[in-house]
Amino acid sequence: MLVVKNVSKHYGKFNALHEINLEFMNGVYGLLAPNGAGKTTLIKMMSTLIFPSEGEILYDGKNILDMDEEYRSMLGYLPQQFGFYKNYSPKQYLLYLAALKGIGKKQASEMIPELLEKVALSDVMNKKMKKFSGGMIQRVGIAQALLNDPKILILDEPTAGLDPKERARFRQLLSDLARDRLVIISTHIVSDIESIANEVIMIKNQQVLFKDSVGNICDSLNGCVYETAIPFDQLASFRKRYVLLSEKQEQGRMIVRFVHKGEAGVQWQQAVPHLEDVFLYEYRDDIQAEV
Amino acid sequence: MKMSIILYECKKAFTSPILISLILLFAAFNIFTIISSSDHKEELKIVNDIVDTYGLKITEESLARYERDLQDDLVELNIITVAHRTKEYESVLQFFDELKFENHNLYSEKEWDSFGQLQLKEMYFTMAKSIDEEYATIDIQKIAEYEIKRFGLTGPAAESVKSEYENFSIRFEEMKQNGEHKEWFFAGKAHRMHSLLFKSTFRQLVMESMILIVLATALITNFEFENRTQFITYATTRGRRLMTDKLIASLLATTAIVGFLMMITLAMFFWIFDYSHVWKSSINSAFTWEYNFPNVTWWNMSFITFLICISLLVYMCMILFSVTTFAISVFTKNSYLTFILFATFFIIAYMMPSFIPTSSRVMLAVGYNLSSIVLNPHVAFMGTSGLMMFKNYEWMTVVVWTGLALVSCFISLRLFTKEEIK
Numbered sequence: 248m249l250v251v252k253n254v255s256k257h258y259g260k261f262n263a264l265h266e267i268n269l270e271f272m273n274g275v276y277g278l279l280a281p282n283g284a285g286k287t288t289l290i291k292m293m294s295t296l297i298f299p300s301e302g303e304i305l306y307d308g309k310n311i312l313d314m315d316e317e318y319r320s321m322l323g324y325l326p327q328q329f330g331f332y333k334n335y336s337p338k339q340y341l342l343y344l345a346a347l348k349g350i351g352k353k354q355a356s357e358m359i360p361e362l363l364e365k366v367a368l369s370d371v372m373n374k375k376m377k378k379f380s381g382g383m384i385q386r387v388g389i390a391q392a393l394l395n396d397p398k399i400l401i402l403d404e405p406t407a408g409l410d411p412k413e414r415a416r417f418r419q420l421l422s423d424l425a426r427d428r429l430v431i432i433s434t435h436i437v438s439d440i441e442s443i444a445n446e447v448i449m450i451k452n453q454q455v456l457f458k459d460s461v462g463n464i465c466d467s468l469n470g471c472v473y474e475t476a477i478p479f480d481q482l483a484s485f486r487k488r489y490v491l492l493s494e495k496q497e498q499g500r501m502i503v504r505f506v507h508k509g510e511a512g513v514q515w516q517q518a519v520p521h522l523e524d525v526f527l528y529e530y531r532d533d534i535q536a537e538v
Numbered sequence: 539m540k541m542s543i544i545l546y547e548c549k550k551a552f553t554s555p556i557l558i559s560l561i562l563l564f565a566a567f568n569i570f571t572i573i574s575s576s577d578h579k580e581e582l583k584i585v586n587d588i589v590d591t592y593g594l595k596i597t598e599e600s601l602a603r604y605e606r607d608l609q610d611d612l613v614e615l616n617i618i619t620v621a622h623r624t625k626e627y628e629s630v631l632q633f634f635d636e637l638k639f640e641n642h643n644l645y646s647e648k649e650w651d652s653f654g655q656l657q658l659k660e661m662y663f664t665m666a667k668s669i670d671e672e673y674a675t676i677d678i679q680k681i682a683e684y685e686i687k688r689f690g691l692t693g694p695a696a697e698s699v700k701s702e703y704e705n706f707s708i709r710f711e712e713m714k715q716n717g718e719h720k721e722w723f724f725a726g727k728a729h730r731m732h733s734l735l736f737k738s739t740f741r742q743l744v745m746e747s748m749i750l751i752v753l754a755t756a757l758i759t760n761f762e763f764e765n766r767t768q769f770i771t772y773a774t775t776r777g778r779r780l781m782t783d784k785l786i787a788s789l790l791a792t793t794a795i796v797g798f799l800m801m802i803t804l805a806m807f808f809w810i811f812d813y814s815h816v817w818k819s820s821i822n823s824a825f826t827w828e829y830n831f832p833n834v835t836w837w838n839m840s841f842i843t844f845l846i847c848i849s850l851l852v853y854m855c856m857i858l859f860s861v862t863t864f865a866i867s868v869f870t871k872n873s874y875l876t877f878i879l880f881a882t883f884f885i886i887a888y889m890m891p892s893f894i895p896t897s898s899r900v901m902l903a904v905g906y907n908l909s910s911i912v913l914n915p916h917v918a919f920m921g922t923s924g925l926m927m928f929k930n931y932e933w934m935t936v937v938v939w940t941g942l943a944l945v946s947c948f949i950s951l952r953l954f955t956k957e958e959i960k
Contacts, residue, residue, distance in 0.1 A: 294773040297958040320775040330766030334553070346542045347774035391770065 248272055249293070249399060249429060254302035256288050263288045265453040266302070275425040277440030278433040279522075280450040281530050286433040287327055289450070290403050293431070294324045306399075320349060323397030327404045327433075329388035333377035337368055337387045340376065341394060348395040355394070362390040365420060367413075381408030389417065393424070400430045406439050418443050437523040447522065451529060461522050468520035468528060471508045475515045476500040492527050540783065543776065547787030548794075550761050551754040560753070561795065564746040568803040571742065575734055576810045582724050582731070584658045589722050589815035596666050596720040604663055611656050618649055630657045662725060662825075669720055669824040673832070678707035681831060685924060693897030702928050706836075706921035713822055713834055723816050723825035723841070732826045732833065735807060736848060736916035743803055744912045747856050748884075750795045755788040755860045756876040759867035768959050778955045785864050785947065792860040796853050804849075817842040831922040836929045839919065848915050854936050855908045859884075861943040868950040884909050891925070902928075906935040 251269040255262070264285045278286050291297045293304055295311060295318065304311045311318040332340055338359055345355030363369045366386035376384065385408045392400060406414050421430055422443050432440055440447060447464055449456040457464045472492070477485055482501050485491070489505040496502075504518060506528050511517065551557055591607075592600040615633065616626040622644045627633040634657060645653070682703030686696045713719060724731040759781070762768040772778055821844040826833045835844065862883065867876045888909035894901040905925045911932060917923030918932055928934075 291769075291959075294769075295777065296769060296773055297960070298956075316775050316777060316779075319773060319777055322773065324770070324773045326769035326773075328766055328769065330762075330768070330770060332765055332767065343546045344770065344774060346546055347771055347776040347780065349775045352542065388770075395775070 248307060250305040251289070251293070252302050252305060254289075254292065254299045254304060256285070256292065256297070257300045262453055264450075267450075267455055269448060269455065269458060271429050271431065273425070273427060273429050274445035275421060275430045275432065275440070275443050277444035277447040278431060278450070279435065279437065279440065279447050279526060281435050284450045285453060286435075286450065287403055290324075290401055290431070290433050293399075293401055294322060294326075295319060316349075320395065321398040323392035323395060323400040325388045325392040325402045325405055327407075329384060331376050331384060331387060334375055336371075336373045336375055337363055337390070338372045340387065341391055344391050345394055350395060358394065359390075362393055365393070366390045367416070382410060382413055385409055386413070389420075398428050400424065400428060401433075402431070403433045404435075405432060406434065406436060414439065437521075437526050441522045449526070449529065456529060457525075464525050465520045465522060468506060468525055470517065471506050472504065472518045472520040472524050473507055473511060473515040474502060474504045474518050475512070476502050490528055490531050492524050543780070543783045544787045544790065547758050547761075547784050548791050551758050551787075551791045552794075554754075554757055557750065557754055557757065560750055561798065564750070565799060565802045568739070568742060568746070568799070569806045572739065572803070572806050572810055575738070578729055579811055581654075581658055582729065582811055584655060584662065585722055585724050586812055586815040588659070588662060589819075592722075594721050594816075594819055595717065596669070596722065601663075601666060604666070608656075608659060608663055611659065615653065615656055618645070618652075630660045661728065662722075665725060665825065666720075666722075672824065672827075673714060673719060676710070676831070678703055678710050681922065685927070689925060690896045694899045695897055695901055698899055698902055699925070699927075703921075705929065706834075706927065709836055709921060710834055713838070716838060718820040718822040718838055719824040719832065719834075721819045721823045721825075723819045723823040726826045726828040730828050731811070733828055733916060735845075739803060739807060740848065740852065740915040741913065743799060744852055744855075744915065747796045747799055747852070748859060748912070750799070751788075751792045751856050751860050752863045752877055752880050753873070754791045754795060755863040756867050756873040758784050758788050758791060759864055760871050760873050760876065763871040764873065772959045778957075781868065781951060781954050785861070785951070788860050788864050789857060792856055793853075796856045800849060800853075804845075813841070834921050835919045836921055837919065844919070848918055851918055851932060851936070852912060852915060854940075855912045858908055858936070858939050858943045861947050865943070865946040865950040868954050888913065906931065906938060908935065908939050911935055 249271040251267050251271075254264060254267045256264045267289065278289065280286050288297070292299055293311070295315075298312065306314060306318055306321075309318075332343075335343070341359045341362070342352065342355055345359070346352070350358070360369060360372065363372050366389050368383060368386055368390065371379070371383065376387065379387070385405065389402070389405060392402060406417060409417060418439070421432070424430060425443070425445075432444070434440060441461060444461060446458060447461055448458045449464070457467070476497070477500065479501055482494070482503070485503060485505075489503075489507055492504040492506065494501055494503050504524070506524070507515075588604075592604055612627070612629065615630065619625055619627060619633065630653065633653070682700050685691075685703075686699055691699055726732055761784075762771045762780075771780055774780075776783070818840045821839045821841050822832070822834050824832060839847070859880070863876060863880050866879050866883075867873075870876050870879065887907040890904040890907065891901050894904060902925060910926060911918060914923065914926060917926060921927050921929070
């Protein structure tokens with residue numbers, strides 16, 4: 248079990264995270280927050296790249312910094328900015344990273360083609376990566392994170408650059424992997440985790456806002472999400488009064504989805520809240536509205 | 539497993555197009571400069587003939603034999619000259635002195651060759667004959683006074699230098715007693731082979747090696763930060779210990795670069811210039827005397843021993859430069875900045891003594907730096923080398939700087955283990 252205990256992180260006077268407490272078991276955890284909320288900071292601390300200013304991170308009761316190599320040997324990590332050697336082929340790069348992960352060359356040579364097959368890169372296994380698209384590079388990144396068959400898989404914005412088909416394939420891959428390991432996915436794209444995460448963690452104002460199942464998080468807006476059709480000319484005033492979640496044109500009118508925590512209006516239809524609704528509501532800009 | 543990581547790190551340097559191009563360019567440049575300085579290589583062969591005939595050591599008996607042979611050769615020369623001009627000469631020198639331009643065509647190409655050989659033979663004989671006389675005029679205390687005046691030394695610094703020259707005068711006498719100066723070698727005043735090899739060639743080698751090893755070390759050390767792969771590599775099982783592997787890889791790369799350049803350059807040098815008969819000749823031979831003072835090392839060394847010692851000294855300095863570059867790189871994480879900082883460090887170390895009062899022994903102490911050693915390999919281990927003349931100068935400099943380099947390297951590695959990867 249991975250435990251984040253009273254962890255804070257400061258950069259000078261700037262407080263990036265404040266007294267974070269989290270517990271992770273096997274399964275998929277979605278770390279959902281807008282850019283700049285501190286997701287990457289938390290993930291880098293869990294990857295031992297940076298250190299908590301206060302508090303500690305424990306794995307099975309032991310501080311991960313004290314565990315050092317023992318902890319990292321169980322870790323698979325895909326950073327937000329996946330760097331690569333542009334003159335290396337995926338196979339060469341993975342062989343190098345396998346050596347850093349303590350995997351023998353023979354074993355790595357057997358594993359790498361299988362991994363590249365999983366991320367649909369077996370055709371370009373020996374091609375230099377400088378010619379690869381962003382999506383292909385990201386798939387190499389996913390493959391390297393899986394190299395050591397990690398017990399803890401931490402992926403920071405893993406779907407960046409992937410097309411819808413690749414995203415679907417990736418979600419399927421993660422679901423398979425999460426059966427017997429801990430998978431933490433940091434993202435600001437709700438659809439990446441909505442269907443696969445056992446629990447979603449939302450960070451707001453440097454602290455944990457939610458750590459719960461998708462259903463329970465959505466329940467926080469139960470009975471408060473509505474849809475209604477309004478004329479175009481009322482849209483501006485509607486925006487000022489309610490927190491709008493989405494807007495779309497239909498038959499000359501605007502269909503709006505919004506949050507309202509008071510009495511429902513006429514012709515409003517109550518809607519089942521989705522994770523994206525909670526995300527948009529919680530991280531809304533300062534809306535001049537009475538909710 | 540660790541070895542494979544080190545080899546992967548080395549591979550990063552040796553697949554760098556810039557580094558490979560520079561290595562090949564420098565090797566080619568060295569070959570070119572050696573070939574372009576080889577116009578007198580044929581003249582050197584006479585020394586091999588002399589050593590073959592009279593032995594390596596110059597003795598009274600061998601010199602007498604040499605003189606007799608020289609007389610015989612002179613007779614042959616006179617036979618030729620008489621046949622053409624009916625005049626006899628007492629020496630080849632006289633023949634060349636009295637030679638007029640219009641008489642050039644009197645002799646065949648083959649005859650000119652024999653005259654040239656005879657002239658060289660006579661020159662070596664004259665030099666050998668005058669060794670004792672020349673060395674008798676050398677007063678070590680006067681050299682000490684000259685050096686003290688040259689560097690403007692006063693007070694304790696001057697006393698230290700004077701005292702070391704007193705010790706050196708004992709060694710000088712011992713050297714004469716051993717007859718180290720009485721061994722055949724290429725005439726220094728005519729061919730300056732000592733300077734060509736240990737000053738020009740080695741200095742060139744040093745500068746090139748230094749550029750390459752600083753580049754290679756900075757490249758290996760900063761590779762992850764410059765390719766934005768630091769978040770991947772330092773989060774692997776190996777973690778920040780990868781930096782230690784990078785240090786070892788840098789030292790291996792340094793060894794390979796210095797080894798390759800030195801091998802190519804020296805192989806070319808000794809292929810062009812035939813040293814086959816003088817390997818064992820003393821480096822203190824009177825023939826290596828080129829400028830104001832003869833070469834006199836603190837220890838009895840043959841040419842080959844001196845060459846090996848200089849090569850090892852240069853290699854050791856390069857290893858220390860690599861360690862220093864590594865320490866700088868860990869802090870800067872930028873190859874260009876590392877290069878600039880290293881160059882600044884190298885120049886400051888070299889110029890440091892000139893910023894310190896010439897009366898202070900500190901001025902002599904800061905002169906114990908690697909920059910001075912690598913820029914003056916031709917006077918290493920010698921007692922006639924200005925402020926580098928101290929007997930223990932080389933090994934003490936290397937030991938002190940090894941300590942400093944290891945401490946800076948240890949500190950940088952320790953700090954890196956506690957550093958956040960950003």
